Each structure stands twice: as structure tokens, then as C-alpha cells.
Amino acid sequence: MEREISIALRFKLAIGDVTLNEIVYRLKELRDHLMLQILKEILVGYDDLICERLSQTKIYPSKARKGLGRHFTRGDPDARLCRGRKVRKRGHRRNLRHLSTVFGVLKLPIRVVECCKCGAFYSPLLSALKVGRYARKESNFEQEVIEAVIDTNYRRLITGRSIDISLGGIHNLVVGSDVDQVYQEPVSLEDLSAIMADGTGVKQYRGRKGELRAVIGITTAGKVEPLGSFTNTEWPEIERIIKERIKGTDPYIPFVYDGEPGLDDFLADVAQSQRCTWHGPRGLYHALWEDGLKKKDSQPAMDKMKHLIGIELPEGDFEILKEEDKEPVKTQYETSKAQIQELVETFRERGYTHGASYLENLSDRLFTHIEIWLKSGIIAPKTTSLLERVFREIGRRLKRIAWGWSDKTVTKLSKMILIKQYSRSKWEEYWKHKLGIMGHFRINIASVQLAPCKHF
Ligand SMILES: [Zn+2]
Numbered sequence: 001m002e003r004e005i006s007i008a009l010r011f012k013l014a015i016g017d018v019t020l021n022e023i024v025y026r027l028k029e030l031r032d033h034l035m036l037q038i039l040k041e042i043l044v045g046y047d048d049l050i051c052e053r054l055s056q057t058k059i060y061p062s063k064a065r066k067g068l069g070r071h072f073t074r075g076d077p078d079a080r081l082c083r084g085r086k087v088r089k090r091g092h093r094r095n096l097r098h099l100s101t102v103f104g105v106l107k108l109p110i111r112v113v114e115c116c117k118c119g120a121f122y123s124p125l126l127s128a129l130k131v132g133r134y135a136r137k138e139s140n141f142e143q144e145v146i147e148a149v150i151d152t153n154y155r156r157l158i159t160g161r162s163i164d165i166s167l168g169g170i171h172n173l174v175v176g177s178d179v180d181q182v183y184q185e186p187v188s189l190e191d192l193s194a195i196m197a198d199g200t201g202v203k204q205y206r207g208r209k210g211e212l213r214a215v216i217g218i219t220t221a222g223k224v225e226p227l228g229s230f231t232n233t234e235w236p237e238i239e240r241i242i243k244e245r246i247k248g249t250d251p252y253i254p255f256v257y258d259g260e261p262g263l264d265d266f267l268a269d270v271a272q273s274q275r276c277t278w279h280g281p282r283g284l285y286h287a288l289w290e291d292g293l294k295k296k297d298s299q300p301a302m303d304k305m306k307h308l309i310g311i312e313l314p315e316g317d318f319e320i321l322k323e324e325d326k327e328p329v330k331t332q333y334e335t336s337k338a339q340i341q342e343l344v345e346t347f348r349e350r351g352y353t354h355g356a357s358y359l360e361n362l363s364d365r366l367f368t369h370i371e372i373w374l375k376s377g378i379i380a381p382k383t384t385s386l387l388e389r390v391f392r393e394i395g396r397r398l399k400r401i402a403w404g405w406s407d408k409t410v411t412k413l414s415k416m417i418l419i420k421q422y423s424r425s426k427w428e429e430y431w432k433h434k435l436g437i438m439g440h441f442r443i444n445i446a447s448v449q450l451a452p453c454k455h456f
Contacts, residue, residue: 001049004446005041007034035103043108047125051111054087054124070127074120084117093123100137102144130436142173143431149401149413150420171405174413182430186247187225192217194380195227195246195271196256196387197238197263200395202231205404212398212414215242216390218381224390226418231407235262246270252376254368258384259283264361274368278383281305287358291351301355304343308336309366318377326374333370340366393421 009030053060054069065085073082089111096107110123131138149170199213210232217225227245230238255271257263258279266273281302288298311332314325340363347356369382394414402410420427 003045005038007038032103036101036106039101039103039106040108043106043125043129046128047111050124050128051087051089051113054085054113055089057086068128069115069124071115071120071122071124074115074118076118082115082118082120084115086116087113087124088116090114090121097126098136099131100141102138102140139431139435142177143435145170145173146177146416147420150397150417167401170401171409174405174416175409177412177416178434179412179416179419179430180408184245187217187227187245188248189246189250189253189270190248191219192225192250192253193220193222193378194218194254194256194274195242195267196381196384197235197266198258198260198384198387198391200391202395202398202410203403204410205406210407210410212391212394212410213238214387214390214394214414214418216387216418217246218386224386224422226390226415226422229394229411229414229418231410231414235266239266242267243270252372252378252380254372254380254382256381256384256387259362272368272372273365274380274382275362275365276382276384277309277366277369278385280309280362280366283362284355284358287354288352290354291347293352293355298355301343301347305340305359308339308343311336311367311370313370313373313379318373321377329370330374333367333374337363337367390418390422393417 011026050068053065057065062085069085069087071082072079090113091111093110093112097110099106099108110125112121112123114121126132195215195217197213197215199211202210202212204210212229212231213233213235214229215227215238217227219225227242228238230241249270253271254274255267256274256276257266258276264273284302284305285295285298288301289295311329313329314321340359344356344359344363347353347359369380372378372380394417397417398410398414402413405413419430
């Protein structure tokens with residue numbers, strides 16, 4: 001069905017004084033109000049048309065009423081749908097229906113009809129538009145709000161656009177989202193060059209401190225591939241969920257972490273542990289401090305460790321490297337490994353028990369990236385720096401908004417942040433699917449012309 005809307009705009013223009021800036025400024029102000037009124041006209045016209053078709057059954061065959069008039073049978077305790085498609089018009093609802101849209105709040109008069117079969121009173125427009133009985137917003141609005149939250153500029157979204165949503169409203173949007181049910185497709189290990197996991201604190205309800213945990217993959221192209229985010233979930237449970245998502249095998253994939261307790265054997269049967277080479281030496285400082293050493297006393301040991309693990313890998317194609325080019329790396333690797341063991345012994349002799357056990361525990365996991373390179377030529381990540389960047393991004397956003405939220409809600413929001421930041425196309429897909437954009441409505445501008453001037 002094709003219809004037209006005419007719009008008459010009236011403007012006053014101060015000849016000789018007006019600037020381009022002022023014209024654009026005022027048009028911009030008009031934009032959302034104009035859209036809101038157009039939307040209202042379209043919906044009111046649609047409501048009239050639907051009610052006409054449902055009440056004039058002599059004129060309109062049942063084919064013309066297809067998809068219209070769905071309602072629950074009056075008084076049915078099981079809330080079954082009524083098959084009646086003939087109605088009597090019963091005027092309008094007493095109150096305007098308020099709906100939040102991207103253009104602002106729409107205040108819509110809505111028709112009420114009475115079913116001739118079961119006697120139910122209902123509003124056929126709402127079911128035709130697929131607006132739930134209690135829905136107060138459309139989903140474009142939901143997308144804009146959530147994106148604004150993620151981009152940390154939701155205040156700007158709200159001010160000046162007559163969009164009315166509180167922090168509690170945002171919370172409800174996130175709670176109601178089904179983001180946790182999408183984006184579960186398997187990730188192939190062959191496309192990854194490393195897996196990383198870590199946790200960070202988040203403030204929750206009544207100041208309770210929670211723990212946000214995330215697992216990411218780094219693709220062979222060096223991009224972040226989110227694998228999962230969790231709030232107050234034990235590592236074994238996280239491991240189980242991640243294992244379900246990853247497919248295939250790759251003998252040369254490191255699992256990089258920075259010493260979080262509980263991660264020592266994480267994904268041990270699919271990946272090889274690599275302690276972050278940046279955090280490793282810094283953790284030693286803490287262990288030696290527990291042994292009573294001051295910074296200036298532990299510094300030499302830390303410098304030595306940094307030097308031992310800082311093995312440079314030759315650039316360029318592994319395939320064309322000669323054996324003698326690989327040799328120095330191999331020698332340095334073996335010497336470093338031995339010297340780390342010596343350092344452990346020295347600590348032990350001096351009675352630095354914390355330092356000794358810290359380094360001992362680390363020693364097997366400091367050179368994984370070198371071992372992988374020697375076997376395969378793959379230069380794999382050896383620090384958790386990419387994951388830290390991810391945490392900074394999530395943390396900054398959660399801090400602004402998610403203070404006092406529940407585990408489930410924090411998890412959902414962090415998942416949204418991850419998908420939007422790192423899987424842009426999946427994010428777009430998610431919303432397009434959610435909005436149900438199917439080509440059932442098209443609108444274009446038929447003409448825009450200035451009315452003739454009454455007097456020059
Ligand atoms: Zn009925």
C-alpha cells in the first residue's frame with residue numbers, strides 16, 4: 001500500500017543578515033521533532049487502516065486481514081489466541097501511549113476494538129507493530145542507548161534529544177538483552193596465535209567487590225577475538241565453557257597469563273602455558289619483598305631475570321633462516337634456562353623461600369614462546385598487554401555505569417563492550433536481526449520545493 005505525507009514548513013528569513021550556520025543550526029533542531037511527527041502520522045494512518053479492515057468484513061476479504069487482529073481470548077485462563085477477526089470500533093484509549101524512540105518520546109493515540117467473537121477489548125495496532133503489551137520503547141532506541149553507554153557518551157545522547165532514560169532504565173535494557181544467547185559459534189584454534197585470560201576487580205551491589213574475568217584469543221593477524229567474559233565465575237567453570245567454544249588443534253598455541261592463581265593449568269591440554277614476560281620479573285619483586293628484601297636488594301635479581309628472558313628472535317621468514325641463524329637463539333635459550341635454575345638455587349641457599357618457589361614455579365613457563373619458535377618459526381605473543389588493553393576498555397565503561405549491578409548484568413554489558421569493540425560486523429548483525437529489518441517498509445522523499453513567494 002502506498003500513501004503520501006505532505007509537510008508544510010514555515011520559515012522567516014532576515015534578508016542580508018542570516019548565515020548558513022544559523023540555517024543549519026535551526027534545521028538540526030527541527031530534525032527529531034519532524035521525524036517524530038512523521039512517525040506519528042504513519043502510525044495513526046496505519047491504525048485507522050487496520051481497524052477499518054477488521055470492522056468492515058463485508059468489504060475486505062479475510063486475505064486483506066491477514067496478520068491483523070491477533071489477540072487473547074477474553075477470560076481464557078490459558079491465554080489462548082482467539083480466532084475471531086471481526087471487530088467493532090470502540091474509540092481510543094483514554095491515555096496516549098508513550099513510546100521512547102530514537103527521535104524522542106512518541107505520544108500516540110491508539111484505537112481500541114471489541115472482538116465480535118469473544119468480546120475482548122484490544123488495540124490491533126500494537127500487535128501489528130509487534131510492540132509488546134508493556135513495551136515502552138522500540139529497539140533502535142535500545143541500540144542507540146547501549147552504544148552510547150559503550151562509547152561512554154550516553155549523557156550527550158540524552159541531553160538535547162528529549163530522550164528520557166535513567167541509569168536504572170539502562171540497567172533494565174542490559175538485563176533484558178539476549179546478548180548472552182548469541183555469539184557462541186566455535187572459534188578455530190588454527191586462526192589464533194595465543195589465548196589469554198585474566199581478571200580484574202569490579203565494584204558491585206552495596207560496594208561488594210566482584211571479579212570480572214575475560215578470555216580472549218589473539219588472531220594470527222594480531223587482532224583480539226573475544227572468547228568470553230564472566231563475573232564471579234570460578235576458573236574451572238570458565239575453562240569448561242571456553243573449551244566448548246574452541247575447535248580444532250594447534251600444537252603451537254601459548255596460553256599467556258600474568259600469574260593469576262588458578263590459571264597455572266588453564267587449558268593445559270589444548271595450549272602451552274606462557275607466563276607474561278613483562279609481569280614475571282615484577283612478581284619476583286613482590287616474592288622477595290615477602291622474604292624481607294628491600295627494593296635495592298632485589299633489583300639485581302630482577303634485572304638478571306629480565307635479561308635472561310629477554311631473548312630476541314630474528315625477524316624474517318623462518319623457512320629461509322639458516323640453521324646457524326637459529327643456533328644463537330637455541331644456545332641463549334639453554335643458557336638462560338640453566339641460569340634461572342641457578343638463581344632458584346641461590347635464593348634457596350640465602351633462605352629466600354618465597355623468591356625461590358616463585359621463580360621455580362615460573363621457570364617452566366617463561367620460555368614457551370621461544371620453544372614454539374624453535375619448533376615452528378611462529379612468533380607468538382609473550383605478554384598479556386593486549387588483554388590489559390581490553391580490561392582497561394571494559395573497566396573504564398563499567399566504572400561509569402555498572403556500579404551496583406548484578407553478576408549477570410555486568411557480564412552482559414562486558415560482553416556487549418567486547419563484541420562492539422572487537423567484532424564490529426557481528427555487532428551490526430546482532431542488531432539488524434534483533435530489529436527485524438525485512439524490507440516491509442520503505443520511504444523516500446517525493447519532492448521538496450519552496451512555495452511561491454507572495455511578495456518580493
Ligand atoms: Zn476474540
